[in-house]
Amino acid sequence: MTDFRTLDELEKIDIKNKRVLVRVDLNVPMKGNEVADTTRLKAAERTIKEISDRGGKVVLLSHFGRPKGRDPNQSLRPVAAALARVLGRAVAFASDCIGEVAEKAIAAMKPGDILCLENTRFYAEEEKNDPEFARKLAALGELFVDDAFSVAHRAHASNTGIVSAKPMLAFAGRTMQAELEALGNVLEKPRRPVAAIVGGAKISTKLDLLGNLIEKVDVLIIGGGMANTFLAAQGKGMGKSLCETDLLPTAREIMKAAKQKRREFVLPVDAVVAQKFEANAASRVVDVDHIGADDMMLDIGPKSVGHVVSVLARAKTLVWNGPFGAFEIEPFDNATIEVAEAAAELTEAGKLVTVAGGGDTVAALNAAGVENRLTYVSTAGGAFLEWLEGNPLPGVEALRIK
Numbered sequence: 001m002t003d004f005r006t007l008d009e010l011e012k013i014d015i016k017n018k019r020v021l022v023r024v025d026l027n028v029p030m031k032g033n034e035v036a037d038t039t040r041l042k043a044a045e046r047t048i049k050e051i052s053d054r055g056g057k058v059v060l061l062s063h064f065g066r067p068k069g070r071d072p073n074q075s076l077r078p079v080a081a082a083l084a085r086v087l088g089r090a091v092a093f094a095s096d097c098i099g100e101v102a103e104k105a106i107a108a109m110k111p112g113d114i115l116c117l118e119n120t121r122f123y124a125e126e127e128k129n130d131p132e133f134a135r136k137l138a139a140l141g142e143l144f145v146d147d148a149f150s151v152a153h154r155a156h157a158s159n160t161g162i163v164s165a166k167p168m169l170a171f172a173g174r175t176m177q178a179e180l181e182a183l184g185n186v187l188e189k190p191r192r193p194v195a196a197i198v199g200g201a202k203i204s205t206k207l208d209l210l211g212n213l214i215e216k217v218d219v220l221i222i223g224g225g226m227a228n229t230f231l232a233a234q235g236k237g238m239g240k241s242l243c244e245t246d247l248l249p250t251a252r253e254i255m256k257a258a259k260q261k262r263r264e265f266v267l268p269v270d271a272v273v274a275q276k277f278e279a280n281a282a283s284r285v286v287d288v289d290h291i292g293a294d295d296m297m298l299d300i301g302p303k304s305v306g307h308v309v310s311v312l313a314r315a316k317t318l319v320w321n322g323p324f325g326a327f328e329i330e331p332f333d334n335a336t337i338e339v340a341e342a343a344a345e346l347t348e349a350g351k352l353v354t355v356a357g358g359g360d361t362v363a364a365l366n367a368a369g370v371e372n373r374l375t376y377v378s379t380a381g382g383a384f385l386e387w388l389e390g391n392p393l394p395g396v397e398a399l400r401i402k
Contacts, residue, residue, distance in 0.1 A: 001017040001330045003354065003400050003401060004171075004177070004180065004399050004400065004401065005169065005171045005172065005401060006171060006172050006174075006260075007047065007050055007051075007124070007145070007172075007174060007177070009050050009171065009172065010051075010056075010102075010145070010171050013143075013169075014184065015051065015054050015055065015056040015143065016054065016055030016056070016111050017055060017057065017111045017140040017295055017368055018056055018057065018142045018320050019056075019057045019058075019059055019106060019109075019139030019140065019142050019143075020051050020056040020057060020058055020142070020143045020144075020145060021059050021061055021137070021138075021140060021144045021145070021146070021162070022047060022057065022058055022060050022062055022140060022144075022145045022146075022147060022173065023053065023061045023142070023144070023146045023147065023148045023151075023158055023159050023162075024040075024044040024047075024048070024060055024061070024062050024147050024173075025040050025043075025044070025062060025147075025148040025150045025151055026040065026044075026060070026062035026064060026076055026079045026080075026083065026116070027040070027062065027064050027065065027117070027150075027151075028040050028041065028079060028082075030078070030278060033078050034078070035078070035079060035082040035083070035108075038082065038086055039379055040091065040150070040379065041079075041082060041086045042082050042086055043147075043379065044083070044147055044173075044175065045052045045062075045086060045087060046174045046175070047112060047147045047173035047174045047175065048060070048087060048308070049089075050174070051145065052089070052112045052113075052114055053112070055111035056108065056112070056143075057109040057111065057112075058112075058113070058114040058115065059109075059114055059115050059117065059140060060083075060091075060114070060115065060117060060198055061117055061120055061137065061140055061158045061162075062076060062079075062116075062119070062120065062148070062158075063119060063120050063121040063126065063151070063156070063158070064076050064079065064119045064121065065119070065121070066121065067119065067121055067122055069124070070122045071122070071181040073123075073224075074121075075095075075118065075119060076085070076093070076116055076117075076118055076120060077093050077095075077118075077300045079116075080092075080093045080116035080400055081093075081118065081251075082133060082343065086308045087113060087114070088115075090114065091114045091116050092105060092108075092109075092113065092114065092115045092116070092117050092121055093115070093118075094106075094115060094116070094117050094118060095118050095121070095123075095348060096117070097116050097117040097118045097119070097120050097123070097137065098133070098136040098137060098140070099136070099227060102118075102140055103140070105117075105230075106140055106298060107218070113169055113382075116302065118138075118346070119136075120156075120157070120158045124157060125157060126156050126157050127151055127154075127156055127157075127264060128157075128262060129155050129156055129157050129160060129161045130157055130161070131153055131161060131165065133157045133161070134157040134158075134161030134162050134164070135165040135166065135370075137157060137161075137162050137165070138162045138165035139157055141168070141170065143168060143169055143170075143171070144163060144168050144169070144170045144171070145170075145171045145172075145173045146171070146172060146173060146176055146395060146398070146399055147172075147173025147174065147175045147176050148173075148175075148176070148395070149175060149176045149179040149180070149378070149380050149383055149395070149396075150379060150380040150381060150382075151383065151395060152176075152380070152381055152383045152393040152394065152395030152396050153383040153386040153387075153391070153393050153394070154394065154395070155381045155394035159395040159398065160394045160395055160397075160398040161396040163399070164398070166290050169295070170398065170399050170401055171399070172194070175185045177263055177380055177400075178376065179327060179376075180381065180396065182355050182375065182378070183207070183355065183378075183384075183387055184350035185317075185353065185355075186317055186319045186353070186355045187216045187217075187319065187388075188311075188352070190216060190316070190317040191316035191317050191353060192220035192317065193219060193314065193315050193316060193317075194216065194217040194218050194219070194315065194316070194317040194318075194319070194392050195217060195219040195220075195221060195312060195315040195317070195318050195319075196213045196216075196217040196219070196220050196221065196318070196319045196321075196366065197223060197308075197318065197319075197320040197321070197322065197339070197388045198209040198210060198213065198220065198221070198222055198223070198224075198226045198321055199220045199222070199223035199226070199227075199321070199322025199323045199324050199360075199361075200222030200224045200225065200226055200243075200321070200322035200323070200338075200358075200360060201224060201225035201226065201242060201325065202225060202226055202229075202244055203230075203244055203247050203250065203251060203271065204244055204247060204323075205228050206226065206321075206385075206393075207250065207252060208384060208390070209388050209389045210254055211254075211257075211389075212388065212389050212390035213319075213393045214254070214257055215261075215264055216262060217263065217319070218264065218315075219263065219264040219265075219266060219311055219315065220258060220263055220264070220265050220266065221266040221308055221311060222265070222266065222267055222268075223268070223300060223322060223323065223324035223325070223335070223336075224322050224323055224325065225241070225242040225243075225265055225322060226244075226322075227268050227297075227300070228241045228243045229243050229244045229247055229248065229251050229292065230246075230254075230255065230267055231267060231268070231288055232245065232248060232251075232253045232269075233248045233255070234255075235250035235290060235332070236288055236291070237291055237293070238291060238297065239273070239291045239292050239293050239294045239295035239296060239297070240275075240293075240295065240296050241273075241291065241295070242296075242298040244259065252308065253298040264311070266308065266311060267288075268288055268297075268300040268304040268305065269287060269288060269303050269304050270287045270288060270300070270301030270302065270303045270304050271285070271286060271287075271288065271297040271299070271300060271301050271304075272284075272285055272297070272298055272299035272300070272325065272331070272332060272334070272335075273285075273286055273291055273292070273295035273296060273297050273298065274295070274296055274298055274332075275295060275296065276328070277296060277298065277326070278329065279329045279330055280330060280331065281365045283298070283331060283332075285301045285302065286301075287301075287303075298325055298326045298329075298332040299324060299325025299326065299331075299333075299334060300324050300325060300333045300335045301334040301335075301338075304335070305334075305335050305338050305339060308339050308342075309338070309339065309342040312339070312342055312346055313342075313346065315350075315352060315389055316351075316352065316353065317352070317354075317355075318352055318353070318354045318355070318356075319355050319356070319388065320343070320355070320356035320357075320361060321356070321357060321358045321359055321361055321384070321385065321388060322353065322358060322361055322366065323336040323361065323362060323364040324336045324339060327360075327363075327367065328363075333364070333367065333368075334368075336364045336368060337367070337368040340364070340365055340368035340370045341368065344370040344372065344373035344374060345376050347373060347375055348373055354375045355374070355375055355377075355378070355398070356374055356376075356377050356378070357377065357378030357379070357380060357381070357384035357385075357388075358378075358381060358384055358385055359381045362377060362378075362379055369382060381394075
């Protein structure tokens with residue numbers, strides 16, 4: 001972490017009574033007026049408490065939803081109340097994120113107080129990374145801490161513009177630090193061999209990802225609907241399976257590149273097929289050379305699972321993005337659950353460093369009940385994917401020590 005200041009460096013500064021702007025991700029799912037999932041609130045807890053406990057005035061910045069202007073239905077007020085329950089501490093709320101309302105609320109703060117400002121996206125200038133809006137945000141604080149890796153792929157005023165708006169020390173919060181360390185350990189200085197599981201429906205959404213991983217990993221394991229396209233590129237009949245026929249030449253190029261770089265490229269050898277895409281549909285296992293004209297491949301089969309598990313047993317590092325099958329529907333979640341269980345056992349035994357991320361991946365690992373048994377599970381979604389693709393993340397670059 002030599003490129004970034006963390007809260008360890010902040011400990012060298014007397015922050016009592018200082019206004020510390022903390023960019024967090026409070027963009028949580030709601031059910032009515034209640035927070036439906038507190039994962040992101042819990043992720044911010046350590047950073048907030050650490051600053052508060054040292055007497056810093058914690059001023060929280062976050063976006064919420066995609067409002068078109070000021071929208072009371074997308075206010076952060078109920079989220080601030082839920083955050084207070086997670087923290088077990090009072091969280092004050094200001095009904096604006098800039099101007100007189102925000103300034104008065106901050107002026108009333110005592111050392112250790114926590115204040116949540118209103119949704120930054122109530123201003124269109126936030127997503128435009130408008131310098132004047134960033135200057136108004138920056139004026140509210142004396143130090144800046146970014147703990148929102150999940151929005152690091154977006155260059156917005158509250159996570160990038162704010163850093164250049166005025167001379168102000170910037171630090172990575174504990175969640176940001178954990179993400180950067182976990183991701184760096186996987187692809188920048190990993191224990192080898194490195195395996196990558198890439199699943200999901202379509203190759204088209206993961207071309208850059210596959211291209212970057214071929215450069216970095218030793219074994220590439222393909223699952224999900226995208227495996228169908230690779231199998232079809234080998235000349236296998238896919239029946240009525242999801243298949244991007246227009247990308248067969250691209251799939252062949254990816255496999256050729258993997259071969260030239262001597263990467264092991266793992267595709268399914270058998271499949272769970274059904275003729276209806278619905279829960280508990282009649283299904284059977286066939287090898288991938290015998291998928292019928294009316295069949296849909298909805299999961300990888302037991303031989304394929306065994307092969308993947310054997311690959312993981314000889315790997316030292318695993319990066320995982322995307323499920324193996326249509327995991328939302330039983331029984332097509334079996335392969336993802338079995339591989340997840342194997343990865344968890346190897347990780348707990350100290351034989352494998354496992355970093356996973358992406359929306360569907362997190363949901364699948366949660367369903368398998370292994371999310372707390374892996375080395376690191378990123379809830380960042382888009383930022384995690386962008387990083388795997390090898391793209392610089394504006395929110396991370398803004399924190400680099402110049």
